[in-house]
Amino acid sequence: MTTSLQDDTLDPIMRSFEHVLSQLSGASFAGKATYQGRMLDTIKRLLKHPSGIAAIEPRIGELEQAGIFEGTDWAVPSSLVPGMVGNTLRMAEPRTVALECISLLRFLAAARDEKAQPSLPTEHARHFLAQVLALNLDRILGAHHEAARIKAGELDSAVDALLKHILANVGTEGILGQLVDEVWRILRQRPIQVDHVKSMILQIALAMKEEGQSFSASDTRLGADRLISALFGPTELCREDPGLEVYRDRLGAADTGTLQAEATGMARAMHDTGLVSDYHAAFLRFVLESGQGHLVSDALGLSSTGLDSLRCYQALVQQLIEVAVRQGTAQAVLGIALMLERGILYSPPIAPSLWRLLGARLTPTSESALIAAFGADPTPHQRLVAGVMMLLGLPLGIGQGNNPTCQAARALSMWALNDPDYLLWQLAQATSNDRVIMHFEGQSLDSALLPAGLALHTPLDADPVSVVLVPHLDRIYAEMGRLVAGRGEDPHRWINPELHGWWVGREFHIAVDVATGKLHAYDQFIRDFHKAYHPFHNGNEPVIHPQPAGIAVTDSQGSFIGWHAISIIRVALDQSGVMRVYFFNPNNDSGQDWGHGIVVSTQGNGERLGEASLPFEQFTSRLYIFHDDGLKTASEVPVDEDQITSIRELALQSWAQNRH
Amino acid sequence: MHTKDQQKGYIAILGWSLRCIDALERFDRRYVIVAPQWAEDYATQHDIPFISWDFERLNDRSFELATRLNEMGVDVAIPLFEETVEWAGAVNSVLMGNPRLLGQSMLFRDKSLMKRRAQLGGIRVGIFEEAMDQTDVIRFLKRVNQTLLKLDGDPNDPIHFKAFDKAGCLGHRVIRSPDDVAAIADDEFPALLESHLDGWEFAVEAWIKDRKIQFLNISEYVTLGYSVFVPATPELEKYRAKITEQIEKLIEVFDIDFGFIHPEYFVTNDGTMYFGEVAYRPPGFNAFELMERAYGFNAYQALVLAFDPKATQEELDAFFPTPVKDAKGHAGCFGVYPRRRVVSELSIPPETENDPYFEFHELAPPMESKVTKRTAFGTHWGLVYFFGEDPHRLRDLLKAQEDLDFYL
Incomplete structure (x- = not known):
C-alpha cells in the first residue's frame, strides 16, 4: 500500500492527469496531437512517482480511448516489434519513453485480461512482454553499463521499476532461459557484489516452483538448478x-x-x-x-x-x-x-595488517557509512572484514556501482592484486582517522581537507571497502586533477603514477591532442603500444604489474560515449592462438558490446576470473592512453603497416570519427 | 464531428491554429479555415474545410477573398493573428456591408493611430510619439526625462520602443540610455515611443456583442513578457468596476459592435488607469488556455459566438460563466527564455515539476545550442502551465520561475 505522504504528492499530479485526460479525450482529431504532448508529460510525472504505475494501470483503457496513441507508431499494437522497445526506452526523449511505457502497460493489461484489448490476444501480449523482458535483462538485473550510466535519462529508474513490475506480473516463463544464461555469464566474472544476481536467482526459483512443468528445456533446467541449489x-x-x-x-x-x-x-x-x-x-x-x-x-x-x-x-x-x-x-x-x-x-606485512584490521575500531563516520549501505547486522566491522576478504580474494571482482568513480575502483583492484599491504594501510587510515593522506609530487594531500570529487555522496551500491575508501580516493583524485589543470596535457600522465603506485610506467602515450581533441600521431601511438605490450614485438616480455590505461568507450553502434579507466592485466595467446589483451574493467559488467563487432569477452577465451578480453587489434582500436615503463626491449620486432592501418580504420569508424 | 446547425452563422477563420480548429470541430457552427498554403495538405488529409490564402500584404485581393466567402454563404471572418486583423476588417466590411469595419481594423493594427484615437476619445494614455530614426528616440528619451525634472547624471526613466504593427512583445525594447538606442537596427523603424508608466500592468480579454461586454476577464501579469494568470488576485479584481468602465469607453471610442478585444492597461498607485494598447484578436500568451482551465469554457467557441451575427443573447448568456465566482481555481503560465548563452538540453527544474501547482509544459527541446542574444522582448521558447487555488501562491510561484534554468 502507498503511504499517505506519497498520496499527498500524487494528488496534484492526478488532478493534472484528470484535466489533461479530459482535454485529450474531448479533442477532435485536429486537437489530439496538440494535447498528446502534455498528456505524456503528466504520465511522465506519474511514472516517476512511487505509486504512479499503480495509478496509471487502471486508466490505460481510457488513455487509449482518449487517443494517446493516435497518429503515432504505437497506434496498432499488433504491429509493434519487441526488439525496438529497449532502444526507445534507453535513447528516446522523455515523451517517447513515456509513450513506450504506456504501450507496455497496454500490453500488460491485454496479457492479464482477455477483454482489455480485443485486437490483442492474451497470448500475443504475454509473448511480446516476455521478449521485451528478456531483451532488457540488464535493466532488470540492475547491472549498470557505462553507456547507460553516462546517458542516464530522467526516466531510467522509472523504466526499471516498470520492467520489474511487468516481470512480477507476467512471470518469468519464456525468459527464464535467457535469464539463467545471463546470471551464469555475470557469475563467471566473479563479482564481489552478487545481491542483484541472488535476487534474480530467487525470481527464477519462484518461477520454477510455480511453472515447473512447462519449464522443461533440460540444459536451462540444469543451469537453473545449479544456481538455485548453490544458494538454497x-x-x-x-x-x-x-x-x-x-x-x-x-x-x-x-x-x-x-x-x-x-x-x-x-x-x-x-x-x-x-x-x-x-x-x-x-x-x-x-x-x-x-x-x-x-x-x-x-x-x-x-x-x-x-x-x-x-x-x-x-x-x-x-x-x-x-x-x-x-x-x-x-x-x-x-x-x-x-x-x-x-x-x-x-608476504610479511599482510598477516599483521589483517590482525590490525581484526582489532580495529571504526570511526563513527565509517560505521555510519557502512550501516547506510548495508544495515547494522552484521556489524559494520564484520561487514568490512568480509569486504576485505572478498576484495583480496577477488581483486578483479570489484565494481564501481552506479558511481562515476572508475578511477577509485580501478585503484582498489590494482592494490588488492598488486600491493595488498598498501590497500590495508589506506583502509586503516580511513577507518581510524577518517582521512587518507597521499602525496602528489611531494605535496601531501589530505582527503579530510579536500572538497568532494566526482561522486557527490558516499556510494551505497558498492562493496564495503569501496564504501569506506572511495569517497577519500575520489577527492584525492579530483585534487590531483586540479593541481595539474594548467599543464595543458592529459592529467593522467601525472595522476596515474602518483595515485596508483610507483609501478605505473612513467612513459605516457596518448592518442589525441588534448587541446583539440583530435587524433595526434596515431600511427605512432599504435606502433608504440605494440612495442610496449605485444609479446611478438617487445621481446616476449609479459606485463609485470597491472597498468592503468584509458579506453574510448563506444556503444553497440560504435559511437563514442566517453573516456573510461581500465587496467591491463596481461597480454597472451588464447587457446585458439589469438593474441589477446586481458584487462580489468571497474565497470560492474565487463561483457559489453563496443560496436562494429567488438564484443568484450569475459569467458571462453582464456580469461581468468574477473578478466575481460579482446583480441589485441580490437583492444588497441579503442585505446587512447597507456603507460610504458621506458625500459628498452631486448629485441624489437617492427609492426606491420597493414596491422596499423586496420587498427586505425577501426578507430576512425567509431570513436575517432570526428577527430582526424 | 459535431453536427452543424445550418440556422446558425457560417464562420471563416483567418489563420491556422489546431486548437481553434479543434474547438470548431466540437461546435455547432459551420466553418472554413483561411490559411497559408503550407497548411493545405494537412487540411485536405483531415477533411478540414480550407481555403489557401497568402496574407503577406493586404491588397486588392481582399475583395476577391470577401467575394469568395460571401458566395459560400459565410457570415463573418474572425482574425486569429495580428497579421490577419485588417484582412478580417476588409472581408467583414464586404460581408456585412459596413465599410467602417475596415477603417476600424486599421486602427487596431497601428499602435500610433490607436493611441491617438484613444486620446481623442478622452482615454488616459502615457506620453507617446512616433520615431522615424534613432535621433527621434534619443530626443524623446531626453524630453521625457526633462519633464520628470531629472538632472544630467541622474539615472534616466526608461522609455518603451514598440514596432507599430507587431503582436504583443515582438519588437518591444526598453530604452534607458543612448547606448540602448544605438542597438536598434534601421529596419525596426518606424516605431512607437512611449513613456514608462510605473504601475501595475494587466491585460483584459473582453468578448463583445451588440456593443455590450459579454464576458470580461482580467489577466494579471506577474512580470511583463514572462508570466500571467487568470483570474487575477482580489487586489486587482477590486478594480473590476473601474476596468469595466474603461472597456465601455473603448467600445465607444473604437466603435466596436462585436468581436473580441485584448487591451493592456496600467493602474497606478492612486487607482488611475492608463491605456496601453488594444488588439482585436486572441492574446499571444495563451490566456485562452488559462481561461479554459480556470472556467471550463472554450474561449475559441466564445470567439465564434461574439463574432457570429446570428448568435443570440440567450445563447451567449448560457455560454459564459460568472467572472471570478465560477472559476475552479487560478491558472497561470510562464514563458521560458533560456538564461544561458549555450544550451544543449531541456530540463524541467525539479522544484517546478514537483510543485503541486505544476501541470505541464509546452517547451521544445533546443534546436540549436547557441542562444540568440535577446535584444527586444523576443519570443519565448514555450510555456509552462500551473493551476491552483491560491492566487498569491501562484503569483509567487510564477515569479520564482524567473530564477530557474529550463535549458542547460
Whole structure:
C-alpha cells in the first residue's frame, strides 16, 4: 500500500492527469496531437512517482480511448516489434519513453485480461512482454553499463521499476532461459557484489516452483538448478532448504563421514558458481565451534597452495572466519578461500595488517557509512572484514556501482592484486582517522581537507571497502586533477603514477591532442603500444604489474560515449592462438558490446576470473592512453603497416570519427 | 464531428491554429479555415474545410477573398493573428456591408493611430510619439526625462520602443540610455515611443456583442513578457468596476459592435488607469488556455459566438460563466527564455515539476545550442502551465520561475 505522504504528492499530479485526460479525450482529431504532448508529460510525472504505475494501470483503457496513441507508431499494437522497445526506452526523449511505457502497460493489461484489448490476444501480449523482458535483462538485473550510466535519462529508474513490475506480473516463463544464461555469464566474472544476481536467482526459483512443468528445456533446467541449489540447498543435509536452525541440528547429529561430505559439497557448489549459501557459512561456524577445524580446508575447497597457507596461518584464518563469515556475509567464504590460494599471506606485512584490521575500531563516520549501505547486522566491522576478504580474494571482482568513480575502483583492484599491504594501510587510515593522506609530487594531500570529487555522496551500491575508501580516493583524485589543470596535457600522465603506485610506467602515450581533441600521431601511438605490450614485438616480455590505461568507450553502434579507466592485466595467446589483451574493467559488467563487432569477452577465451578480453587489434582500436615503463626491449620486432592501418580504420569508424 | 446547425452563422477563420480548429470541430457552427498554403495538405488529409490564402500584404485581393466567402454563404471572418486583423476588417466590411469595419481594423493594427484615437476619445494614455530614426528616440528619451525634472547624471526613466504593427512583445525594447538606442537596427523603424508608466500592468480579454461586454476577464501579469494568470488576485479584481468602465469607453471610442478585444492597461498607485494598447484578436500568451482551465469554457467557441451575427443573447448568456465566482481555481503560465548563452538540453527544474501547482509544459527541446542574444522582448521558447487555488501562491510561484534554468 502507498503511504499517505506519497498520496499527498500524487494528488496534484492526478488532478493534472484528470484535466489533461479530459482535454485529450474531448479533442477532435485536429486537437489530439496538440494535447498528446502534455498528456505524456503528466504520465511522465506519474511514472516517476512511487505509486504512479499503480495509478496509471487502471486508466490505460481510457488513455487509449482518449487517443494517446493516435497518429503515432504505437497506434496498432499488433504491429509493434519487441526488439525496438529497449532502444526507445534507453535513447528516446522523455515523451517517447513515456509513450513506450504506456504501450507496455497496454500490453500488460491485454496479457492479464482477455477483454482489455480485443485486437490483442492474451497470448500475443504475454509473448511480446516476455521478449521485451528478456531483451532488457540488464535493466532488470540492475547491472549498470557505462553507456547507460553516462546517458542516464530522467526516466531510467522509472523504466526499471516498470520492467520489474511487468516481470512480477507476467512471470518469468519464456525468459527464464535467457535469464539463467545471463546470471551464469555475470557469475563467471566473479563479482564481489552478487545481491542483484541472488535476487534474480530467487525470481527464477519462484518461477520454477510455480511453472515447473512447462519449464522443461533440460540444459536451462540444469543451469537453473545449479544456481538455485548453490544458494538454497547446496548439500545433502540442506537440499530442501530446511532453514538454518534445522540445518545446525542436523549437523550436530551427523557422523564424521556426513560432515566430510557436507564440507566437500559446500566447496564444490561455491567454486562452481561463485555463490556462497548461508548454509555454507553456518557449516563453517559449526565446525569451528565444535572443534572440528580440520574440516575447514575441505569446506573452503583448497588446493595444496591454499591448504599450506591455511596451515601456516591457522589462527588468523579462524579469526577471520569467526568475524567475517556470518549470515548475510557468506560470500566472504569465497573471498577467504581465494585469498589463501593467492598465497598473499606469505608476504610479511599482510598477516599483521589483517590482525590490525581484526582489532580495529571504526570511526563513527565509517560505521555510519557502512550501516547506510548495508544495515547494522552484521556489524559494520564484520561487514568490512568480509569486504576485505572478498576484495583480496577477488581483486578483479570489484565494481564501481552506479558511481562515476572508475578511477577509485580501478585503484582498489590494482592494490588488492598488486600491493595488498598498501590497500590495508589506506583502509586503516580511513577507518581510524577518517582521512587518507597521499602525496602528489611531494605535496601531501589530505582527503579530510579536500572538497568532494566526482561522486557527490558516499556510494551505497558498492562493496564495503569501496564504501569506506572511495569517497577519500575520489577527492584525492579530483585534487590531483586540479593541481595539474594548467599543464595543458592529459592529467593522467601525472595522476596515474602518483595515485596508483610507483609501478605505473612513467612513459605516457596518448592518442589525441588534448587541446583539440583530435587524433595526434596515431600511427605512432599504435606502433608504440605494440612495442610496449605485444609479446611478438617487445621481446616476449609479459606485463609485470597491472597498468592503468584509458579506453574510448563506444556503444553497440560504435559511437563514442566517453573516456573510461581500465587496467591491463596481461597480454597472451588464447587457446585458439589469438593474441589477446586481458584487462580489468571497474565497470560492474565487463561483457559489453563496443560496436562494429567488438564484443568484450569475459569467458571462453582464456580469461581468468574477473578478466575481460579482446583480441589485441580490437583492444588497441579503442585505446587512447597507456603507460610504458621506458625500459628498452631486448629485441624489437617492427609492426606491420597493414596491422596499423586496420587498427586505425577501426578507430576512425567509431570513436575517432570526428577527430582526424 | 459535431453536427452543424445550418440556422446558425457560417464562420471563416483567418489563420491556422489546431486548437481553434479543434474547438470548431466540437461546435455547432459551420466553418472554413483561411490559411497559408503550407497548411493545405494537412487540411485536405483531415477533411478540414480550407481555403489557401497568402496574407503577406493586404491588397486588392481582399475583395476577391470577401467575394469568395460571401458566395459560400459565410457570415463573418474572425482574425486569429495580428497579421490577419485588417484582412478580417476588409472581408467583414464586404460581408456585412459596413465599410467602417475596415477603417476600424486599421486602427487596431497601428499602435500610433490607436493611441491617438484613444486620446481623442478622452482615454488616459502615457506620453507617446512616433520615431522615424534613432535621433527621434534619443530626443524623446531626453524630453521625457526633462519633464520628470531629472538632472544630467541622474539615472534616466526608461522609455518603451514598440514596432507599430507587431503582436504583443515582438519588437518591444526598453530604452534607458543612448547606448540602448544605438542597438536598434534601421529596419525596426518606424516605431512607437512611449513613456514608462510605473504601475501595475494587466491585460483584459473582453468578448463583445451588440456593443455590450459579454464576458470580461482580467489577466494579471506577474512580470511583463514572462508570466500571467487568470483570474487575477482580489487586489486587482477590486478594480473590476473601474476596468469595466474603461472597456465601455473603448467600445465607444473604437466603435466596436462585436468581436473580441485584448487591451493592456496600467493602474497606478492612486487607482488611475492608463491605456496601453488594444488588439482585436486572441492574446499571444495563451490566456485562452488559462481561461479554459480556470472556467471550463472554450474561449475559441466564445470567439465564434461574439463574432457570429446570428448568435443570440440567450445563447451567449448560457455560454459564459460568472467572472471570478465560477472559476475552479487560478491558472497561470510562464514563458521560458533560456538564461544561458549555450544550451544543449531541456530540463524541467525539479522544484517546478514537483510543485503541486505544476501541470505541464509546452517547451521544445533546443534546436540549436547557441542562444540568440535577446535584444527586444523576443519570443519565448514555450510555456509552462500551473493551476491552483491560491492566487498569491501562484503569483509567487510564477515569479520564482524567473530564477530557474529550463535549458542547460
